[in-house]
Amino acid sequence: MNKAPARHRIVIVGGGAGGLELATRLGDRVGHAVDITLIERNRTHVWKPKLHEIAAGSMDFAVHEVDYLAQAHWHRFRYRIGEMTGLDRERRRILVAPSNDAEGREITPLREFGYDTLIIGVGSQSNDFRTPGVKEHAMKLESQADARRFHARMVDACIRAHAQAAPLRPEQLKVAIIGAGATGVELAAELQRTTREVLAYGLDRVDPDKDLQVTLIEASDRVLPALPPRLSRVTQEMLTELGVKVHTGVRVAEVLGDGVRLADGRLLPAELVVWAAGVKAPEFLEHLGLETNGVHQLVVRSTLQTTRDDDIFALGDCAACPWRDGTVPPRAQAAHQQALHLYRQVRRRLAGKPLQAYRYRDFGSLVSIGKFGTVGHMMGGLIGRNFMVEGAFARLMYLSLYKKHELTLHGPAKVALETLSRVIARRTRPLVKLH
Numbered sequence: 001m002n003k004a005p006a007r008h009r010i011v012i013v014g015g016g017a018g019g020l021e022l023a024t025r026l027g028d029r030v031g032h033a034v035d036i037t038l039i040e041r042n043r044t045h046v047w048k049p050k051l052h053e054i055a056a057g058s059m060d061f062a063v064h065e066v067d068y069l070a071q072a073h074w075h076r077f078r079y080r081i082g083e084m085t086g087l088d089r090e091r092r093r094i095l096v097a098p099s100n101d102a103e104g105r106e107i108t109p110l111r112e113f114g115y116d117t118l119i120i121g122v123g124s125q126s127n128d129f130r131t132p133g134v135k136e137h138a139m140k141l142e143s144q145a146d147a148r149r150f151h152a153r154m155v156d157a158c159i160r161a162h163a164q165a166a167p168l169r170p171e172q173l174k175v176a177i178i179g180a181g182a183t184g185v186e187l188a189a190e191l192q193r194t195t196r197e198v199l200a201y202g203l204d205r206v207d208p209d210k211d212l213q214v215t216l217i218e219a220s221d222r223v224l225p226a227l228p229p230r231l232s233r234v235t236q237e238m239l240t241e242l243g244v245k246v247h248t249g250v251r252v253a254e255v256l257g258d259g260v261r262l263a264d265g266r267l268l269p270a271e272l273v274v275w276a277a278g279v280k281a282p283e284f285l286e287h288l289g290l291e292t293n294g295v296h297q298l299v300v301r302s303t304l305q306t307t308r309d310d311d312i313f314a315l316g317d318c319a320a321c322p323w324r325d326g327t328v329p330p331r332a333q334a335a336h337q338q339a340l341h342l343y344r345q346v347r348r349r350l351a352g353k354p355l356q357a358y359r360y361r362d363f364g365s366l367v368s369i370g371k372f373g374t375v376g377h378m379m380g381g382l383i384g385r386n387f388m389v390e391g392a393f394a395r396l397m398y399l400s401l402y403k404k405h406e407l408t409l410h411g412p413a414k415v416a417l418e419t420l421s422r423v424i425a426r427r428t429r430p431l432v433k434l435h
Helices: 017-030 048-056 068-074 144-163 182-200 229-242 283-287 332-350 392-410 412-426
Strands: 009-013 035-040 078-081 084-088 093-096 106-108 111-114 117-120 174-178 213-218 245-248 252-256 259-262 267-269 272-275 309-314 364-368 374-378 387-390
Touching: 009 017, 009 111, 017 035, 017 068, 017 332, 017 392, 035 068, 048 144, 048 182, 048 392, 068 078, 078 106, 084 283, 117 332, 144 182, 144 272, 174 182, 174 259, 174 267, 182 213, 182 229, 182 364, 229 245, 229 364, 332 392, 364 392, 374 392, 392 412
Parallel strands: 009 035, 009 117, 035 078, 117 309, 174 213, 174 272, 213 245
Antiparallel strands: 084 093, 093 111, 252 259, 259 267, 364 374, 374 387
């Protein structure tokens, strides 16, 4: 009796925007014929560009999170909790560390997963450039847990300030955000609004105009240094009008327990410090035997295959994909494009067809200043030149990026129903999350 041929094993490591979109597309189209496994250390997914809204309290993460187990069940792939720590290329197996609960009890043991096609999309982390005090005193926004932790500390700081009999200390209710890229700018604008809304719910012993202060610190000579100067200028004007203090052209020498010391010697008092500067891939990627660059990204060819192994691909922020004179920038639109491209290439690979090169299409960038506005620049593919957008049109385009992600994961019917339910529920909830 002839033995049935083994099913092709596709393992995707990392359930961020790119990895989850890829697993969902593949599961829907080829999940009946191949084995698809998604390895992810978290249990739920939230679109990373939304983390600043969770941190500020303007978005309830529970309404927007996607449960990996449910998504896998509905879309014909397997979800396995865990974090990749090693790779055996000769045996084509990955090593996944044990996972533990909050009390330290083991949930899953050390495991190995075999693959025929391996796709790594483990995202990126903040790069603190070994600045003293960052690990001890600063918070980062790299995960849902980081965002929720910051939000809880922010609400606690407001309640503490309202309840105490003594005068506020210099650092109390002061927030310092280091790094004025998109994350830093968006968080500063959201916090400037949401902290005041928290106080409006009965914490009337705190004067928002006198006691609250959000400070944004950037080593470059302007905010949003990766974007056109005109966009930086407009954004800084909007932030200043909101009341955010902006310091550009200054470097942080040290993060302290009660503030930030700048390289010029100035001390900026702060109760909460957020490090949002610099990007690097997880360091474990350097120890897999694959080629990496100076910020631990996996170097890939135009097909998104790693340079040393044709069976291993990388996408998203952890991939150094050639583009123009450098590499594809770490943006959500790049992860979305690469997920769609890899979906098509995996199907070609299964059919024995040659792979096609990935070409990044830069549609520009959008930055939300919360409810106060959205600004951005679009690449002029239609009119022949780049142009700046702001106001309602820019806001609509910004929201459409998230809707595109949701549509890939859930389809139009479910997205329409969930959007309607959020609109209805918003009428019965506080304007800002209060816990």
